Amino acid sequence: MQVTNTIEKTRELVNNWKKEGKTIGLVPTMGYLHEGHASLIRRCREENDIVVVSDFVNPTQFGPNEDLEAYPRDFDRDSALCESIGADLIFCPSPVEMYHDPHAFVSIDTLSDTLCGKTRPIHFKGVCTVVSKLFNIVKPDRAYFGQKDAQQLAIIRKMVLDLNFDIQIVGCPIVREEDGLAKSSRNTYLSCEERKAALCLSKAVKKGQELIRNGITASEVLEPMCEIINSEPLARIDYVSMVDALSMQPVDSVNADVLVAMAVYIGKTRLIDNFSYEV
Amino acid sequence: MQVTNTIEKTRELVNNWKKEGKTIGLVPTMGYLHEGHASLIRRCREENDIVVVSDFVNPTQFGPNEDLEAYPRDFDRDSALCESIGADLIFCPSPVEMYHDPHAFVSIDTLSDTLCGKTRPIHFKGVCTVVSKLFNIVKPDRAYFGQKDAQQLAIIRKMVLDLNFDIQIVGCPIVREEDGLAKSSRNTYLSCEERKAALCLSKAVKKGQELIRNGITASEVLEPMCEIINSEPLARIDYVSMVDALSMQPVDSVNADVLVAMAVYIGKTRLIDNFSYEV
Numbered sequence: 001m002q003v004t005n006t007i008e009k010t011r012e013l014v015n016n017w018k019k020e021g022k023t024i025g026l027v028p029t030m031g032y033l034h035e036g037h038a039s040l041i042r043r044c045r046e047e048n049d050i051v052v053v054s055d056f057v058n059p060t061q062f063g064p065n066e067d068l069e070a071y072p073r074d075f076d077r078d079s080a081l082c083e084s085i086g087a088d089l090i091f092c093p094s095p096v097e098m099y100h101d102p103h104a105f106v107s108i109d110t111l112s113d114t115l116c117g118k119t120r121p122i123h124f125k126g127v128c129t130v131v132s133k134l135f136n137i138v139k140p141d142r143a144y145f146g147q148k149d150a151q152q153l154a155i156i157r158k159m160v161l162d163l164n165f166d167i168q169i170v171g172c173p174i175v176r177e178e179d180g181l182a183k184s185s186r187n188t189y190l191s192c193e194e195r196k197a198a199l200c201l202s203k204a205v206k207k208g209q210e211l212i213r214n215g216i217t218a219s220e221v222l223e224p225m226c227e228i229i230n231s232e233p234l235a236r237i238d239y240v241s242m243v244d245a246l247s248m249q250p251v252d253s254v255n256a257d258v259l260v261a262m263a264v265y266i267g268k269t270r271l272i273d274n275f276s277y278e279v
Numbered sequence: 280m281q282v283t284n285t286i287e288k289t290r291e292l293v294n295n296w297k298k299e300g301k302t303i304g305l306v307p308t309m310g311y312l313h314e315g316h317a318s319l320i321r322r323c324r325e326e327n328d329i330v331v332v333s334d335f336v337n338p339t340q341f342g343p344n345e346d347l348e349a350y351p352r353d354f355d356r357d358s359a360l361c362e363s364i365g366a367d368l369i370f371c372p373s374p375v376e377m378y379h380d381p382h383a384f385v386s387i388d389t390l391s392d393t394l395c396g397k398t399r400p401i402h403f404k405g406v407c408t409v410v411s412k413l414f415n416i417v418k419p420d421r422a423y424f425g426q427k428d429a430q431q432l433a434i435i436r437k438m439v440l441d442l443n444f445d446i447q448i449v450g451c452p453i454v455r456e457e458d459g460l461a462k463s464s465r466n467t468y469l470s471c472e473e474r475k476a477a478l479c480l481s482k483a484v485k486k487g488q489e490l491i492r493n494g495i496t497a498s499e500v501l502e503p504m505c506e507i508i509n510s511e512p513l514a515r516i517d518y519v520s521m522v523d524a525l526s527m528q529p530v531d532s533v534n535a536d537v538l539v540a541m542a543v544y545i546g547k548t549r550l551i552d553n554f555s556y557e558v
Contacts, residue, residue: 019300103437105385105441107386108382136443159383164286166290
């Protein structure tokens with residue numbers, strides 16, 4: 001497995017692989033890899049000749065009061081995990097390698113106005129820009145994203161369609177701890193007590209999955225979910241919403257494919273979870 | 280020479296050429312090709328195995344009161360010209376092929392705030408988005424742009440740098456009529472009288488080129504240029520400005536590479552011209 005820190009060196013490797021006719025899969029990550037990432041890398045390994053993992057905590061997707069500085073990092077552990085799964089390359093650039101005097105950007109309207117985009121107004125502009133950059137650097141045939149960041153996945157799919165990236169976007173299921181908590185690098189922020197309280201998210205998801213059916217109203221699904229979360233003293237709801245699976249706009253009832261998504265603060269830690277439903 | 284109207288068919292041709300290891304050059308145009316475009320296509324022909332010309336009047340770069348409907352079109356003449364120069368493909372999509380329910384976009388700050396961007400606030404967002412789309416569809420090794428749209432060229436260069444497109448941007452000199460008027464598809468709008476009046480742009484450019492030298496102030500260059508234009512009754516200045524060649528921000532004097540650019544209405548027709556100066 002190779003490790004690159006520069007765009008130039010990465011491009012050189014990529015262009016050689018391309019010349020040899022090899023297919024390339026990309027797993028974009030912010031590092032501190034967990035089983036969720038591992039499942040993406042494994043899927044990527046199965047489907048491509050070359051597996052590239054990018055490991056970059058992208059500063060432009062963090063707001064001024066968010067956890068950029070605190071975001072956990074452990075490159076040696078990430079590297080060992082990637083190697084064990086058989087990745088060919090980790091691309092691990094510095095912020096200054098990725099951004100010097102940046103002016104051009106990629107963004108998306110409407111889909112980024114709801115859910116996490118409401119609380120994190122610059123987040124998806126940062127995501128779209130860095131993912132576009134990674135696409136242009138790594139030139140993958142396929143790129144792998146987790147369903148846990150469901151709005152991100154919907155936005156990337158729409159961006160790829162609108163900007164005509166010739167890349168297949170593969171969405172992969174949420175990976176959970178044994179007790180149900182969705183795997184997240186941010187789970188490391190939780191105290192022992194908070195870790196228990198955080199179960200209210202996956203319990204609410206389970207409740208919503210039990211209730212949802214064609215034609216049901218949003219409030220009939222969301223209210224019992226909110227009750228579960230609100231009964232947990234350490235939890236504070238940011239949002240619990242039902243949106244159209246493509247447009248990310250709120251819906252009143254289940255008449256087309258929907259996403260039911262939530263963001264909940266457990267103490268100071270903001271966690272997300274969701275489920276999708278196809279009519 | 281082939282003609283394609285769909286993204287899918289274009290992609291298929293492009294991906295086959297790529298597999299054969301051929302280099303691809305792209306000349307993005309809005310059609311109604313003149314000698315300026317021809318010079319780009321010839322240069323592209325010299326430097327690449329495959330020459331692709333895109334012929335698309337991009338609606339998203341026109342403001343609501345601009346000349347989208349009136350913009351001249353003549354595909355048969357364009358096609359004959361491209362064939363005569365030895366182009367391999369004209370990509371000529373419909374607006375609906377390029378845009379269905381578009382939400383993602385590419386834009387650039389700062390560089391797009393001055394000069395034409397001031398008068399045409401959505402113009403460069405439209406340009407950046409359509410050029411990004413064309414880059415992703417045609418996957419060129421090199422793309423050719425005229426120096427006449429100098430701000431566009433500077434913005435595309437910066438976009439390519441910021442978003443890491445692996446594409447060499449080639450800027451080509453302004454092509455002029457015998458009497459000096461810069462070639463433009465919009466020259467066709469000019470009446471006989473306006474055509475004569477339009478010479479004030481190239482005369483002002485010539486005056487500016489005579490005056491400019493290291494250390495000279497902007498007003499020492501721009502005022503005599505404005506005098507020439509203002510002495511023409513049919514002309515109305517939109518802007519005549521000196522800006523830094525990279526940042527497109529106004530400068531007070533010539534201490535680094537600069538662009539001296541103008542937009543002038545001749546009757547209802549808005550024409551542009553410019554020159555660059557390297558210290």
